[in-house]
Amino acid sequence: MSKPKVGIFGLTSCAGDQLVILNCEDQLMELANAVDIRDWEMAKSQNDEECPLDIALVEGSVAQVRDIETVKKIRERSKILVALGTCAVWGGIPAMKNDVPREVMLEEVYGNDVRFIESKAAQPLSSFVKVDFNLPGCPIEKEEFLQMMASFLHGDIPEILNFSVCSECKMKENVCQIVYKNQVCCGPLTRAGCGARCPSHNVPCTGCHGPIEEVHYDSHIKMFQLKGIKPEEIVHKMQVYAAPAWMPEKLMEEMQHEGE
Amino acid sequence: MKVNKKIAIEHLGRVEGHGGIHVEISQGKITRVNMDIYEGSRFYEEIILGKDFEEVAGIICRVCAICSADHLLASQMATEKAFGIQVSRQTYLLRGLLLHGSMIESHALHVYALALPDLLGFDGVISMASKYPKEVSIALSLKKLGNTIQEIVGGRAIHPINPIIGGFGVVPTPEQLLGLKEQIQQRLKEALATVDLYAQLLPLPAFADSPTTYTALEPRELRYSYLGDLIQTSTGEIFPVEDYRKVCHERVVSHSTAKQSLYANKPFMTGSLARLNLNHKHIKGIAQEVQQRLLPDLPNTNILHNNTAQLIELIHSLERAIILIDKLIKDGLKPEKPVQVTPKAGWGVGALEAPRGTLFHAYQYDDNGILVEKWLPGHTIPVFPVPHIWSKFTQLKTLWYISH
Numbered sequence: 001m002s003k004p005k006v007g008i009f010g011l012t013s014c015a016g017d018q019l020v021i022l023n024c025e026d027q028l029m030e031l032a033n034a035v036d037i038r039d040w041e042m043a044k045s046q047n048d049e050e051c052p053l054d055i056a057l058v059e060g061s062v063a064q065v066r067d068i069e070t071v072k073k074i075r076e077r078s079k080i081l082v083a084l085g086t087c088a089v090w091g092g093i094p095a096m097k098n099d100v101p102r103e104v105m106l107e108e109v110y111g112n113d114v115r116f117i118e119s120k121a122a123q124p125l126s127s128f129v130k131v132d133f134n135l136p137g138c139p140i141e142k143e144e145f146l147q148m149m150a151s152f153l154h155g156d157i158p159e160i161l162n163f164s165v166c167s168e169c170k171m172k173e174n175v176c177q178i179v180y181k182n183q184v185c186c187g188p189l190t191r192a193g194c195g196a197r198c199p200s201h202n203v204p205c206t207g208c209h210g211p212i213e214e215v216h217y218d219s220h221i222k223m224f225q226l227k228g229i230k231p232e233e234i235v236h237k238m239q240v241y242a243a244p245a246w247m248p249e250k251l252m253e254e255m256q257h258e259g260e
Numbered sequence: 261m262k263v264n265k266k267i268a269i270e271h272l273g274r275v276e277g278h279g280g281i282h283v284e285i286s287q288g289k290i291t292r293v294n295m296d297i298y299e300g301s302r303f304y305e306e307i308i309l310g311k312d313f314e315e316v317a318g319i320i321c322r323v324c325a326i327c328s329a330d331h332l333l334a335s336q337m338a339t340e341k342a343f344g345i346q347v348s349r350q351t352y353l354l355r356g357l358l359l360h361g362s363m364i365e366s367h368a369l370h371v372y373a374l375a376l377p378d379l380l381g382f383d384g385v386i387s388m389a390s391k392y393p394k395e396v397s398i399a400l401s402l403k404k405l406g407n408t409i410q411e412i413v414g415g416r417a418i419h420p421i422n423p424i425i426g427g428f429g430v431v432p433t434p435e436q437l438l439g440l441k442e443q444i445q446q447r448l449k450e451a452l453a454t455v456d457l458y459a460q461l462l463p464l465p466a467f468a469d470s471p472t473t474y475t476a477l478e479p480r481e482l483r484y485s486y487l488g489d490l491i492q493t494s495t496g497e498i499f500p501v502e503d504y505r506k507v508c509h510e511r512v513v514s515h516s517t518a519k520q521s522l523y524a525n526k527p528f529m530t531g532s533l534a535r536l537n538l539n540h541k542h543i544k545g546i547a548q549e550v551q552q553r554l555l556p557d558l559p560n561t562n563i564l565h566n567n568t569a570q571l572i573e574l575i576h577s578l579e580r581a582i583i584l585i586d587k588l589i590k591d592g593l594k595p596e597k598p599v600q601v602t603p604k605a606g607w608g609v610g611a612l613e614a615p616r617g618t619l620f621h622a623y624q625y626d627d628n629g630i631l632v633e634k635w636l637p638g639h640t641i642p643v644f645p646v647p648h649i650w651s652k653f654t655q656l657k658t659l660w661y662i663s664h
Contacts, residue, residue: 012300016325016378044384048644063300
């Protein structure tokens with residue numbers, strides 16, 4: 001069997017998820033031998049920008065006209081498209097203040113004469129193209145990335161976790177940041193995969209992996225209320241990484257329901 | 261003047277971020293060079309306004325993955341200054357260790373994986389491994405060491421989570437640091453083997469020689485260091501970091517989403533070569549031996565030597581990291597709670613030498629610890645006065661210099 005052709009791309013981003021790939025120092029050469037990396041601007045200077053790809057790994061959010069064209073072109077040439085990192089999956093930090101018009105942002109940051117910048121409110125890839133797999137994280141976790149690639153290489157469907165940071169935090173036997181420290185911790189709402197990094201360092205979870213799909217809204221709201229944590233505080237934190245609108249809406253809804 | 265030749269490089273490879281170059285030539289002379297940055301705007305200057313002091317550093321470090329630890333610390337230092345917080349000596353030393361981790365990772369990546377393939381004629385580090393397997397393996401283990409230091413001290417190699425305002429969430433254990441020390445000692449020996457390979461590439465092409473103004477922080481103590489309270493320039497001027505705006509005059513150019521910084525109306529250079537040019541008298545130990553072998557004549561204005569300077573700093577950071585670990589252990593490394601923070605209205609500047617240039621963060625807080633005003637260097641790729649996108653093709657700096 002021929003090696004799968006891979007392209008690695010960055011849209012508007014900090015390049016952190018691509019850097020995680022380069023940070024797989026112990027596996028990088030093996031990985032580079034197992035696949036055929038055809039297009040990777042950040043790491044190579046000779047790239048085939050047209051060839052069909054088996055797997056496209058795309059980091060970053062879509063935040064300008066150029067990004068829309070780029071992601072559509074990548075989709076057309078790829079069998080599997082993976083959204084790599086929280087920006088690609090949810091919009092991420094650049095999408096935090098999408099409600100502020102871009103003209104206002106541009107003037108604030110660049111001054112008056114900035115017509116040459118075609119800025120757009122930052123969106124996840126899925127707003128423009130079909131995404132086959134979402135691997136969130138700010139940045140993605142090395143182990144999760146390697147497991148995903150190993151699955152692809154074995155012809156399997158990667159298993160993307162859908163349980164909360166709390167599960168991993170309990171396995172680490174950490175003292176709960178909410179129950180014992182009254183901290184605004186996003187762990188119950190946030191997708192696992194990080195091994196509960198922040199609570200393991202005595203720091204509350206900031207939600208950088210984005211939300212899980214099935215949040216236990218009612219029981220979480222009760223717990224937050226019991227500890228005097230307002231849902232607005234949790235929503236504020238989850239929105240730093242641009243949690244989709246349904247999550248805060250659902251939380252606020254549940255909150256009102258509880259209050260009745 | 262009629263333009264009779266144009267050179268367009270639409271995508272620069274092996275660069276973190278997106279950029280291209282457009283050159284115009286008329287009658288055999290370069291008349292225009294544009295370094296175009298295509299990176300989408302993320303508006304960090306705007307999105308951190310209104311944030312609570314505890315959130316600011318974690319958001320702002322996402323400006324750049326490579327130097328996220330540096331952004332995080334510069335941001336926390338600015339906030340601490342605004343609130344008048346003094347951190348413990350242990351925190352100060354651990355932060356220093358974290359910065360060396362960042363320096364080791366960034367320099368190893370840049371010198372070996374981004375620059376060396378050009379000098380040796382490969383399209384990237386992966387293809388370079390076919391002829392230089394030993395060197396690439398050393399390079400990767402050095403890069404890994406830089407990441408391991410950031411993992412242990414910072415809690416994560418990219419966008420660290422353990423450093424917080426006033427200290428650390430969890431202080432590393434003596435066992436962890438001693439384990440690190442062993443690894444650093446081993447890597448230092450291996451790194452010296454790559455110096456031989458690098459020495460074979462000298463002299464570097466002279467076309468990139470471009471006298472310009474260099475700036476760097478003046479080390480706080482009389483040794484080669486990345487922390488300081490004064491900005492020094494190669495023209496002999498000294499400014500307190502609070503006067504950073506006298507050195508960095510930002511301007512918007514119509515071909516780039518990244519701003520450019522000028523000093524005295526001219527481009528200037530920061531980063532490894534600038535630091536070495538200004539502070540080389542402080543460099544000691546094995547790093548000094550390597551400097552005398554590879555770059556004996558300082559100051560040097562061939563900006564391709566930024567790569568040489570990075571290699572020298574890499575060795576220096578390995579040596580310093582060992583010394584810092586020894587100090588931390590000798591002082592009796594202990595679990596320690598972060599300094600208690602009482603937010604108050606105030607203004608503060610945090611400055612440090614990041615791998616690819618001097619970094620300034622300046623914040624104004626209100627009584628509740630909410631960020632109300634800020635100044636950050638250029639907001640997309642060029643977070644430094646000299647966009648670090650230039651550091652891969654450092655000769656671009658020359659071209660840009662000519663064009664302006």
